[in-house]
Amino acid sequence: MSHTSRVKAKLLARGRRIRGQVEAVERALEAEIGCADVLMLVASVRGAVNGLTAELTEEHIRHHVVAPDDEPDADRACGTRELIDVVRTCLK
Amino acid sequence: MSHTSRVKAKLLARGRRIRGQVEAVERALEAEIGCADVLMLVASVRGAVNGLTAELTEEHIRHHVVAPDDEPDADRACGTRELIDVVRTCLK
């Protein structure tokens, strides 16, 4: 099942932003700015990659496992919402 | 839905092992052994907590979302198995 074009656009925008952040790290390494400043740039890449991991996992759950808003079984819908909360908390 | 008693026993054993590791950290802090050795003990707690997170999340998926081995919809069973792989890779 393919994602909606809205979701695809959002994920692609996240991917482009991460590429921009990685290019900033490369320029910083090239320019030999202070290590501590490069490390802060790298930490921001790490945060963005974790955010993309959480978002992709959530999309995978909604599209390939259970879509909680369309699920007729109330227990399963609830369990899926709880799982999405866990993914947001633990992967970010 | 409650877990099987086998799963419960396994999770409880993990919990007890983590408590034992934390008690070792406390004794190490009390005895003022070298920082680096305490840090290695703390790193092992961290690994064990991540392992428990992954195992609990997998149990949650199997019991409250989709049990892939009993799921008649093949796509959903496959998507769930992929999700469990992601959880094992990303949470551990």
Add this chain to the structure above:
Amino acid sequence: MSHTSRVKAKLLARGRRIRGQVEAVERALEAEIGCADVLMLVASVRGAVNGLTAELTEEHIRHHVVAPDDEPDADRACGTRELIDVVRTCLK
């Protein structure tokens, strides 16, 4: 070199708090409360263990590598303060 008793008391208090959190996880597993609630308890253990890792690493730097406030070499003092910032950002 041993830590001051103030630092030791603070680290021991952190260790005890983590043990209390792990015992709460064990009780939750025993009582079979919902997976999602247990996972939130486990996530709080993880946060606390990461906090202890960062604090122990900072203490190790201050006591066994360079104490930035007592360091006569200004560049080294600055580099050490930057390192402590990195540890606080990346290990927590």
Add this chain to the structure above:
Amino acid sequence: MSHTSRVKAKLLARGRRIRGQVEAVERALEAEIGCADVLMLVASVRGAVNGLTAELTEEHIRHHVVAPDDEPDADRACGTRELIDVVRTCLK
């Protein structure tokens, strides 16, 4: 203090490799390959970013805090080597 050109080349090569991995993620998102496969690509970015964090932190310690191989104070050299071990274990 600037790094040696050998270290700089090694860090730049890591940066370029991460950019290549991020571009692969972008292509995968564009091509709508399966979520699970994209997630494995993202997990490899995460590993590479953690590796860069650990290596940059180690370089920072060696160049701006204490160079353990040139340090006359044996305790300080030992404490620094232990710190580098912690960084390699906990940041990767």
